[in-house]
Amino acid sequence: MRLPKLLGLPDTFDPDDRRRRQLLNIILALFIAAGFASILATFSYGDPLMEILHDRDGFRILLSSISVVVLFSLLLLLNRWERAGTLAGWLFVLSLIAITYVSDIPGELVGSGLILWTLPILAGGIVLPPHAVFVAASLVSAINLYISIAVLHESSNPYAIAIYFALAALTWLGMSIANGAIRAARMEAQKNAAILDGVADGVVVLNDADQVVLANSAALSLMGSGLNELASQGRGQQELRGRVLAFEWSDVKDVGRVAIVRDVSRQIEIERAKDAMLGVVSHEMRTPLAAITGFAEVIALRNDMATQMAERIRVNAQRLTYMVNDLLDHAQMQSGKLKIHMEPFSPASALLLVRNLLSGLAEQKSLKLKTEIDPALPDIMLGDNGRIQQILVNLMGNAVKFTDYGEVCVWFKALETEWQMVVRDTGMGIPAERLPDIFEPFRRGSDYATRRHQGAGLGLSIVRKLVTLMEGKIEVQSTVGEGSVFTVTLPLKKVNG
CATH class of the missing domain: 3.30.450.20 (PAS domain)
Known part of the structure; x- marks a missing residue:
């Protein structure tokens, strides 16, 4: 049995009792080790066993050492018995009193050896409940009175007895304070453990x-x-x-x-199920929306009234189509199925196509829609033309949607190893506290914008994911009442040859 296991005690013990018993185990182990050391020292002089037994002092030391080892070993075993309570502690204190009594001549015990009697008192405060020190002090005082009156036929030393009880009082006070602090710390630890286990x-x-x-x-x-x-x-x-x-x-x-x-296993399952459902719903909605848009265009050819009604049908169907497309793209991105297809494309053509798509809405709001391309930008580059247009539609569409007067400017810039798409507007702007959230799904720049303008709130989220897939970055600067600037930076990949 290893020493830590021998000195330790089961967790089923009362915490205070367990702590005192563990201290007693340590003290007993030290006494046992000292006893063995004394036995070994007795034989280390090389004297035969018979000579040691005939030598009064040597025999006394050997017998005392063996007695200490045997007695304290038994106490060590007794102390591990849960039902023993404080029995081992009391027997240890009584053993110390007995050892002190036989360790010197009576005259010395009530004279210069008075200090030896403090050991049982201090030991009682360590291995027994605090009030035990007064019992130990009473026993020590009674033995001192017995030695002085019955053995030496002298008057007792009242100062010694007063010192014993003063020491007992100080020990009781100190151990009571220490026990209170230990209990408070233990309760705090138990409370913290309960909180942690409840998480x-x-x-x-x-x-x-x-x-x-x-x-x-x-x-x-x-x-x-x-x-x-x-x-x-x-x-x-x-x-x-x-x-x-x-x-x-x-x-x-x-x-x-x-x-x-x-x-997060369950969350992932729910997200996958949600994305699958969005994908199915989006696909199922696209077909009837395409039919509605097509019939609206046919009706618009008949007369002016029909043209106005058909235009409303077409615009609303187109709005629903954009929302469905955003939902489908979001579902594909969440499931990791969206891919970027690199192929040669013309940035000028992509910008012109999106400008033509949004020019009608800009004219309805009397907005100037300006576009500019850096001459240093290659005419043909490698990229995903469809996704580049989707980024432009979302950024330019938001700029036109949230701008009531002024202009929307878009320009392409060429850098050394990168190129930029910059979209600036003179719209309502985005509050600073909302900027960190605008790229999250289903988030808007302001409550006012949410109430006034319809949409799923997925556009900027999709833009950021597309830009990330293209190994680029997107930045935004905005001032409420002045407008916003969105800058998309992408790697510049030229077509070989």
């Missing part, structure tokens, strides 16, 4: 050496034996034991690192 997400604390020092029940359930490999896990999602787990890390000063482990 649905796994919480794991690692020290500076990346060793797990704390883990709640959720973390143990989610990771199991994989908990020891947590330090090698990075941020993001990873599959473990048939589950998809998301890991988030944070550094805590003087503690180490804290990992939050979340089971």
